Amino acid sequence: MAKQQKRLGEILIELGILSAQEVQRGLDHAKQKKMRIGEALVDLKLCSESNVYKALAAQHSMDYIDLDKNSVPPNAVNSIPDEIMRKYLILPLGQENGRLKVAIHDPLDLEMQDVLRFRLNKEIRPVLAPKGRIKTILDEMFNTTASNTIDKTMDRTIDRLRDSMDKSLDKSLDKSLDRSIDKSIDVTGMGEDAQNDATQAPIIKLVQAMIAEAVRNRASDIHIEPMKDRVRVRYRIDGECVERDRIPLRMKGPLISRLKIMAGIDIAEKRLPQDGRIKLSVDKSQVDFRVSTLPAYHGESVVLRILRPDSVRIGIQNLGFEEEDYKQFQKIIKRPNGIFLVTGPTGSGKTTTLYGALNELNRPDRKIITAEDPVEYNFPGINQCQVRDNIGLTFAKILRAMLRQAPNIILVGEIRDLEVAEVAIQAALTGHLVFSTLHTNDAPSAITRLIDMGVKPFLVASSIQAILAQRLIRVLCPKCKQPDREPDPMWLKLAGITPHDLKDRTIYKPRGCDYCTGTGFRGRVGIFEMMHLNTEIRTLAFERAATNKIRKAALASGMRSLIHDGRLKVLNGTTTAEEVVKVAQVEGIITG
Secondary structure, eight states, rough: OOOOOOOOHHHHHTSSEEEEHHHHHHHHHHHHOOOOOOHHHHHEEEEEEEEHHHHHHHHTTBBBOOOOOSSSSSGGGGGGOOHHHHHTTEEEEEEEETTEEEEEEEETTTHHHHHHHHHHTTEEEEOOOOOHHHHHHHHHTTTOOOHHHHHHHHHHHHHHHHHHHHHSSSSTTTTTHHHHHOOOOOOOTTHHHHHHHHHHHHHHHHHHHHHHHHHHEEEEEEEEESSEEEEEEHHHHHHHHEEEEEGEEEEEHHHHHHHHHHOOOOSSSSSEEEEEEEEEEETTEEEEEEEEEEETOOOOOOOEEOOGGGGOSSGGGGGOOHHHHHHHHHHHHSSEEEEEEEETTTTSSHHHHHHHHHHHHHOOOOOOOEEEOOOOOOOTEEEEOOGGGEEEEEEHHHHHHHHTTOOOOEEOOOSHHHHHHHHHHHHHHOOOOOEEEOOSSSHHHHHHHHHHHTTOOOHHHHHHEEEEEEEEEEEETTOOEEEOOOHHHHHHTTTTTTTTTTOOOOOOOOOTTTOOOOOOOOEEEEEEEEEEHHHHHHHHTTTTHHHHHHHHHHHHHTTTOHHHHHHHHHHHTTOOOHHHHHHOTTTTHHHO
């Protein structure tokens, strides 16, 4: 059970600074005057401001610093913009172990700490100091007076400075985070109820700001990973994990609990993995999040998968098909029966490809039913069934029930075992078009995998119409990509690109700009390996032939391998040879 945080009054009593009666007087005065308990104690002259802040530092496990004129090193002043120091009443105290030491007066103002990390692009180490002392030193630094007129003029100047700064900041900065701080209320040191509110409000704002920033930066996942000394936050953007923030370890519990509450899962269960969903409005559009928790060594790891309906409605042609494969794909999905399999590892875009096909086939004269685990995107006009293994509603049971619903097209989320495979094949043989996915490295090995599962070879040979293997590769940023005059010969060789291919061709390399947040890449497309089952391949499947024989026959009949499809995208300036080699099998250059 988590250790309960001590109240401010209790700490002051333990330190021998106040008696219980004096703390009670302070609480009564705070309630009557609507003040913080710390302010009330100082107002009643029961306690000095420095003693209140020493107790606050002990309450929040922070270091306390007794500031004087010499506390701020001359070279540290320029590390934080003047208007930020005045706005949040903070003081830079120099570098310490690669982190910027900052004197703050509000230990619960996590948004301010978040803004500092984003604005300064460095880690900070907050220490606690009395608010009055910070203000005095700032006034001395900026030569300010107590005149209200000057204060108002300065406020207006600061607002103008902040507005101009905001325009010049990195566009990926979440400005809503900054604005939310302006609206927040300083409730440090109040009674227990107010303290609970103060603890919750920053967590709520932190989670909302983190989610909003991930959505705006086109992230597909948010990874929240507790570590020994911090909570690491990473976004997966265009398939690459980018570390975005480090949250103090003391915020781990409230942060994970907040996400669990939003996802509608049990916050008390920390020993078992759990799944949930969140629906939020970000920039006036509804975004769904699939939430997964996993117990780990330093606490529960949480991953939010960002589900964007627009990403699966981009149209088949925009997936990245070359003209020949696109025509073949269109021909296959419009067949009346048979199985069409899409293969590839997790995160290779299989769901997007199948949903793209269903979206094109979704018409009033066709009945489409899906069995999914989980249902990621909702499509009007399609009957979508959620697998629930805990109540016995398995893929196989849904499939059998589907066939009694007289569908034209069936989508099975994944063929996981023999039972599902056999029902799917029977559905294909009885006049239904069946779409499904399988986890294999390439198209030919899907046949071997099904036979290894226990499916009879003649059923595999007669029911499958085509198998599509795919991967996702990052696309060069259209605004900053530049010609690569001296490409690395190693990557070219691995991608199957010869010097002859480069004649009269320009290939490109990444550079980095604001549009692509400095990565040189923006967005992803697929590379594909489409294997259409002809008579020769069906015969090989029936004879239980080895995968390499099936692959050789498929290549001879015109199949373009993953590496070859990627090679075309390098030559037409879409991506780089390194990107293709990273995701495609290098063996493809030998056989294809």
